[in-house]
Amino acid sequence: MKFKADEIASVIQQEIEDFRGTMETAETGRVLEVGDGIARCYGLSGAMAGEMVEFSSGSRGMVFNLEENSVGIIILGDYLSIAEGDEVRTTGSLLSVPVGDEMIGRVIDPLGNPLDGKGPIVSTETRPLETPAPG
Structure with a gap:
């Protein structure tokens, strides 16, 4: 089976044109205490106040205190599953x-998860x- 160079080139060109790659970036740090x-975590120098973060345990938190070498994070979940040295990463989104x-x-927790036993929220x-109140 012989391949023609122009056929190969056109297939490659079409694949390049159809490619819709996306790249996510997340800053990672470590829990100090x-x-x-x-x-209190270090390594998140680009974190924004109010930004959501995710710990390696799956718990989530919200950045609330920005210091020169560390950030303070309110843990919105099981704080007992988080330990010194655990990884934490930014999400780029606000709560x-x-x-x-x-x-x-409906009754929800601060993350928007239902607490009332009425099933998932659609x-x-x-x-x-x-966010500022209207008016």
């Missing part, structure tokens, strides 16, 4: 919760949790 639902008519009468819209 943890206690009373607060973690947001579902909004809309689906939320009427909502396509979210809003930042900490």
